Structure formats: structure tokens, C-alpha cells
Amino acid sequence: MPQLGSGGGDDDEFGADDEMISFKDEGEQDEKSQGSGFTERDLAEVKSSLVNESEINQNQSLRLSLNQNHNNQNLNTGRAQNPQQSYSSKHTDELEDVSKPQDREIYKGPAFSGYPFLMLPDPYNGSMSPSSNKVSVVQQPHGMHSLTSLLPYSSEPFSTGSAPLPADLSTKPGIHRPSSQDIPGFYSLPPSGAGQIPPSMGWFPHSFILGASSMHPTGIPHPAIVPPTGKHEEEQYDKNTYMKPDSEGRREKEPKKPVIKKPLNAFMLYMKEMRAKVIAECTLKESAAINQILGRKWHALSREEQAKYYEQARKERQLHMQLYPSWSARDNYGKKKKRKREKQQDSNSERNSAMRCRARFGLSQQTEWCAPCRCVLRVELPVLRLCRFLFPTLHRPLTAT
DNA sequence: CTGCCTTTGAAGCCA
DNA sequence: TGGCTTCAAAGGCAG
Numbered sequence: 532m533p534q535l536g537s538g539g540g541d542d543d544e545f546g547a548d549d550e551m552i553s554f555k556d557e558g559e560q561d562e563k564s565q566g567s568g569f570t571e572r573d574l575a576e577v578k579s580s581l582v583n584e585s586e587i588n589q590n591q592s593l594r595l596s597l598n599q600n601h602n603n604q605n606l607n608t609g610r611a612q613n614p615q616q617s618y619s620s621k622h623t624d625e626l627e628d629v630s631k632p633q634d635r636e637i638y639k640g641p642a643f644s645g646y647p648f649l650m651l652p653d654p655y656n657g658s659m660s661p662s663s664n665k666v667s668v669v670q671q672p673h674g675m676h677s678l679t680s681l682l683p684y685s686s687e688p689f690s691t692g693s694a695p696l697p698a699d700l701s702t703k704p705g706i707h708r709p710s711s712q713d714i715p716g717f718y719s720l721p722p723s724g725a726g727q728i729p730p731s732m733g734w735f736p737h738s739f740i741l742g743a744s745s746m747h748p749t750g751i752p753h754p755a756i757v758p759p760t761g762k763h764e765e766e767q768y769d770k771n772t773y774m775k776p777d778s779e780g781r782r783e784k785e786p787k788k789p790v791i792k793k794p795l796n797a798f799m800l801y802m803k804e805m806r807a808k809v810i811a812e813c814t815l816k817e818s819a820a821i822n823q824i825l826g827r828k829w830h831a832l833s834r835e836e837q838a839k840y841y842e843q844a845r846k847e848r849q850l851h852m853q854l855y856p857s858w859s860a861r862d863n864y865g866k867k868k869k870r871k872r873e874k875q876q877d878s879n880s881e882r883n884s885a886m887r888c889r890a891r892f893g894l895s896q897q898t899e900w901c902a903p904c905r906c907v908l909r910v911e912l913p914v915l916r917l918c919r920f921l922f923p924t925l926h927r928p929l930t931a932t
Numbered sequence: 933c934t935g936c937c938t939t940t941g942a943a944g945c946c947a
Numbered sequence: 948t949g950g951c952t953t954c955a956a957a958g959g960c961a962g
Binding site for chain 2: 793794795797798799801802817818821822823824825826827829830841844859860864867
Binding site: 933935936938942943946 | 951953960
């Protein structure tokens with residue numbers, strides 16, 4: 532949960548700490564909060580005065596207490612504990628500029644029009660962010676540099692401008708495939724037949740020797756094909772079989788089909804690569820905690836660093852698509868055990884409420900959940916106050932006092 | 933033994 | 948088209 536940088540005393544007055552639920556970690560760096568719907572000018576002024584304060588907001592969403600101190604020590608050296616911190620360190624000039632009084636005037640432009648806000652194309656699809664044209668806010672999705680928007684996007688995230696893979700890439704044995712230059716070290720090629728095998732994917736077990744049943748029609752074994760257990764179990768691969776013994780497969784009477792897994796996205800690739808380092812640094816092993824750290828480190832990455840992984844993920848998707856043209860992510864729906872429905876629904880309920888509120892006020896997703904009013908607002912306390920002022924009846928816990 | 937946790941991103945489904 | 952859900956990896960942990 533983000534901490535309010537200064538004037539924390541106000542928290543007590545309103546109990547904001549307890550009422551703010553970290554909604555999503557997206558774009559934590561972006562502390563130029565969003566808002567264009569209600570009383571825009573008022574909100575703008577409030578927010579503009581918060582630029583400095585908000586920059587030191589701490590994300591407190593780390594709910595795991597295990598070894599967090601240790602983690603934070605490590606992460607604080609970078610910025611992982613506070614993505615904004617790293618962002619600030621990387622873009623100190625920008626933020627300093629913003630914090631300058633003269634520059635702050637920019638934020639007081641007419642109806643947000645004076646904000647140094649940019650129309651931000653969605654880095655993932657090249658389209659404008661839905662909120663970007665509604666909310667005059669510098670929005671840096673996923674921790675991207677604000678100047679990101681000034682750079683051309685292709686249809687692919689962080690496209691490096693590399694030429695798309697040939698249509699027949701990886702479909703013909705023996706053709707040139709992306710080499711280690713394209714694929715980082717963790718894309719280990721199988722011990723044999725490197726020229727025959729597509730660039731090993733992020734999920735490709737090192738000593739993976741596929742049985743005949745795993746062969747793609749192209750004859751190319753693929754790491755995405757895993758036993759129907761849903762887990763990578765190398766011992767199974769070592770047995771050159773995908774199928775569990777019948778005794779283990781009693782759940783399904785039908786012959787089990789090899790499961791083609793989803794290609795890894797950029798973040799998953801990053802996690803795969805960095806997990807060991809993080810574990811070594813912080814001595815943690817619990818993946819939930821590790822992933823939290825990795826998530827913050829991911830946001831701390833520069834655009835160029837992230838671009839590397841987006842490009843890898845793009846290639847993986849392309850290759851996956853070429854190897855399994857008929858495969859659909861839908862194929863794996865239901866493969867995992869259904870989660871606790873109630874909990875999921877509760878979570879979804881809050882998310883839905885938050886999204887509706889965002890839509891109502893034109894807020895971006897880089898907002899946080901204000902539990903009392905079931906509204907999404909940025910974490911700045913004055914904004915929260917304003918929210919309460921505008922919607923007092925929604926703040927039952929407060930109006931009761 | 934099974935599912936949860938936790939992260940981000942991609943993709944599918946639905947209204 | 949936007950909103951929502953599911954899955955991808957990982958390994959400790961709880962029931």
C-alpha cells in the first residue's frame with residue numbers, strides 16, 4: 532500500500548491507510564495521477580500540489596512479511612521496493628523539473644490541458660490508451676519512461692524495429708533460426724540437433740529429450756509440449772515419454788494428449804532469467820515473494836532492457852504460432868484446477884468496481900482502490916479527501932464520525 | 933497430493 | 948470494444 536510521503540498525520544484522521552487497497556502495481560512510477568471526470572480543476576490543483584508528495588509514495592502492497600526487510604535492503608539499493616524511486620533515479624531530471632514550482636504551474640493549465648501530458652499509445656497494441664485521451668496524465672504503463680510515448684511503436688511492444696520473422700521461420704528444419712544473439716542464454720539449445728530444433732523456448736528444459744509423441748507434425752520437438760500433468764517434470768522427459776503411467780492417468784479415460792503450453796510472455800521470460808539471481812541475493816525461495824520482487828525489478832528495468840524481453844516474447848509467440856497454428860490458449864483453459872471460486876469472485880468484484888469507477892471518472896488503471904467509497908483514486912491523501920468530500924455518503928465509515 | 937500464493941502479459945470470452 | 952478471466956513459471960506452504 533502506498534505510503535503517503537508527508538503529512539502522514541492526516542492518515543489517522545481519515546484512516547486512509549486502512550482504506551486504501553493497493554489495486555495494481557501497474558505504472559507505479561507514474562505519480563502524475565489521473566483524473567478528468569469530476570471537478571477536474573479542483574482535482575488538478577490538489578494533485579498538482581501533490582507531485583512531490585506522491586513521488587515518495589511507497590508502495591506497500593507487499594503483504595508478505597517474510598524477510599521483507601532483507602529484501603528491501605537489496606531492493607532499496609535499486610528501486611524495487613519503490614519503483615518510483617528507481618524511476619526517479621533514472622529520470623531525476625524530469626521529476627525534479629516537475630517538482631519545480633515554475634513547472635508545477637504546468638499542472639494548472641486549463642482543464643488539464645496544460646499538463647505535460649502526452650497521448651500515449653498503448654505500447655502493446657499501438658493504439659492510444661483509452662484513458663490517455665481522457666485523462667491528462669503522463670501515463671507510463673508498466674513503468675515506462677515518460678518519453679516512451681515519443682518513440683514510435685510498432686504493433687509489438689517495444690519493438691526494436693527488427694524485421695519480423697519470416698513466415699516460414701522455424702517451420703523448415705535446418706533453416707537458420709534465431710541464434711543465441713537473439714535468444715539469451717537461458718534459451719538453451721537441446722544437446723543435439725541444434726540445427727534442427729527451433730530456438731529453444733524459455734520453457735524448454737535443458738536436458739529435454741522428447742519422445743516421438745511430442746513431435747510436432749513438423750518433426751520439431753517443442754518444449755511447449757508437456758505432459759498432461761501440467762507441470763514440467765524432467766524425469767518424465769528423461770523417460771522419453773509424455774504420458775504418465777496409466778495408474779496415474781486414471782482421471783482421464785481418454786488417451787492423454789500432450790499439452791501445449793502457452794508461450795511465455797516478456798515478464799515470464801524475465802522471471803525465468805532473474806529468479807536465480809534474486810534467490811541468491813535475498814535467500815528467499817518462496818516464489819510468491821520472489822515474484823513480488825521480480826515484479827518490482829521488472830518495473831525498474833529501463834525501456835531498453837524490457838524491450839529485450841518483449842522482443843523475445845514476440846519471437847516466441849511467432850514461433851509458437853508457426854509450430855502450432857491450430858493451438859489456442861483456450862485449449863488449456865480448465866487445465867489448472869479451478870481456484871477457490873468465492874475468493875476469486877470477491878477479488879473480481881472489487882476489480883470490477885474499480886474498473887467501473889475508473890471508467891466513470893476517466894481514470895487510468897494506474898489508480899488505486901479506495902475501499903470506503905468503492906472508488907478508484909490515486910493514493911494521494913488530499914485526493915482521497917476530495918473524493919470523500921464529493922461523495923460523502925459513500926464514505927460511510929467517515930460520515931459516521 | 934493438490935491448490936494457493938504472487939507477479940505481468942497475452943489471449944480468449946462475453947456483453 | 949472494454950471488461951473480465953485464465954494461463955504461463957516457480958517453489959514453499961497449507962489443508
